[in-house]
Amino acid sequence: MMTDYSIVDSRPAGKAVQFGAGSIGRGFIGQLFSQSGYEVVFSEVDPRLVEALNAARSYPLRVVSENGDLESEVRNVRAVSGLDAQAVAREIADAEVVGTAVGANILPRIAPALAAGLALRWESGNEAPLNVILCENLVDADRAFRSMVADRLEGADKDRLTRLVGFVRASVGRMVPVMTDDMREGNILRVWVEEYDHLPVDAEGFVGPIPSIYNMEPVAPFELYVQRKLYIHNMGHAAFSYLGQLRGHRYIWEAAGDPAVVRVAAAAMRESARAIAAEHGVDAAPLLAHVEELLGRFANRKLGDTIERVGRDLPRKLAPRDRIMGSLELCSRMGIAHEEIVEALAAALLFDDVASTSVRDQIAAGGPRAVLTGLCGMRPEDPDLARALDRYESLRSGRPRP
Numbered sequence: 001m002m003t004d005y006s007i008v009d010s011r012p013a014g015k016a017v018q019f020g021a022g023s024i025g026r027g028f029i030g031q032l033f034s035q036s037g038y039e040v041v042f043s044e045v046d047p048r049l050v051e052a053l054n055a056a057r058s059y060p061l062r063v064v065s066e067n068g069d070l071e072s073e074v075r076n077v078r079a080v081s082g083l084d085a086q087a088v089a090r091e092i093a094d095a096e097v098v099g100t101a102v103g104a105n106i107l108p109r110i111a112p113a114l115a116a117g118l119a120l121r122w123e124s125g126n127e128a129p130l131n132v133i134l135c136e137n138l139v140d141a142d143r144a145f146r147s148m149v150a151d152r153l154e155g156a157d158k159d160r161l162t163r164l165v166g167f168v169r170a171s172v173g174r175m176v177p178v179m180t181d182d183m184r185e186g187n188i189l190r191v192w193v194e195e196y197d198h199l200p201v202d203a204e205g206f207v208g209p210i211p212s213i214y215n216m217e218p219v220a221p222f223e224l225y226v227q228r229k230l231y232i233h234n235m236g237h238a239a240f241s242y243l244g245q246l247r248g249h250r251y252i253w254e255a256a257g258d259p260a261v262v263r264v265a266a267a268a269m270r271e272s273a274r275a276i277a278a279e280h281g282v283d284a285a286p287l288l289a290h291v292e293e294l295l296g297r298f299a300n301r302k303l304g305d306t307i308e309r310v311g312r313d314l315p316r317k318l319a320p321r322d323r324i325m326g327s328l329e330l331c332s333r334m335g336i337a338h339e340e341i342v343e344a345l346a347a348a349l350l351f352d353d354v355a356s357t358s359v360r361d362q363i364a365a366g367g368p369r370a371v372l373t374g375l376c377g378m379r380p381e382d383p384d385l386a387r388a389l390d391r392y393e394s395l396r397s398g399r400p401r402p
Contacts, residue, residue, distance in 0.1 A: 014096035092117025129208030241311030346391035
């Protein structure tokens with residue numbers, strides 16, 4: 001059954017300022033804000049998007065699935081240039097809620113505009129609580145962004161930041177494809193999305209009343225959901241990419257239909273699910289059910305997600321706390337078998353990363369051990385290091401797994 005994307009509450013809810021009008025900004029957060037009755041003001045640096053949003057005051061959102069598509073209009077939207085810090089500040093001064101979906105590396109660039117908006121807000125006497133929902137792939141995004149904003153405030157405003165502004169972590173699970181010209185069908189604003197549209201957020205991050213936002217799910221403790229996204233969803237997605245490329249696939253949906261890939265990648269996701277359940281002392285069944293749900297979502301060919309896009313940027317994705325190595329460490333610490341995550345790690349070392357050649361160059365210069373101990377942070381005495389090296393050689397030579 002397709003979701004009905006009409007506005008669920010037409011009562012005016014005030015203004016929501018959304019930093020970033022890209023795939024997640026328009027394809028998820030802006031949609032949820034609009035459905036909740038907010039006027040949505042995008043802060044966006046692409047002048048084409050700013051102009052188009054202000055001309056149309058809406059944009060088409062198409063939910064795509066193997067069972068058919070459903071397109072609707074996300075209404076009551078406009079935009080200001082993210083390059084005009086004062087214009088953005090004026091919008092924040094009387095906003096009810098703020099969202100970000102700009103990428104972790106862009107947060108320092110939007111911190112000045114948020115700080116200026118808060119200062120203007122308090123100068124005008126508006127001390128209503130304001131919550132900033134952070135839809136970023138960054139560990140401790142709340143603390144990091146709060147610090148960036150605090151550094152740009154002075155005097156009493158630093159105290160007001162603590163009392164009046166919540167920095168709220170979110171777990172963005174919706175998959176949005178990279179839009180091509182054919183998919184846009186002549187409209188730069190059109191965005192395709194999968195049907196899944198739930199947004200878990202950190203219930204403990206809010207200041208004041210939690211705003212009522214459609215399909216936003218405040219949960220605590222939030223760390224379980226952070227790990228679920230990073231160590232099940234992101235790790236599984238990466239595993240399908242690395243293993244899928246070895247099998248000659250171009251798209252994730254092709255890898256998700258290959259029994260040889262699914263056997264390893266799905267088992268790796270289940271390993272992580274059991275480790276997360278063990279760490280938090282919860283029943284593993286809902287997490288394992290989430291694995292099965294993701295397997296179906298990864299197989300959605302309408303998303304058109306490529307192996308290359310999902311797997312690229314190995315230096316980040318093989319870092320110690322990221323999807324592969326973080327999953328490995330958690331399983332090891334909780335005493336959960338993790339042979340399939342090791343297999344995914346070995347496949348990653350063979351991945352042709354067109355976005356960064358540094359891993360390939362390191363392997364050429366010092367072998368895979370140098371990457372595993374340097375970039376990945378594995379200790380020389382770690383038994384998983386020997387296992388990963390053995391699996392790397394097996395995969396490289398095409399030797400079947402015993």
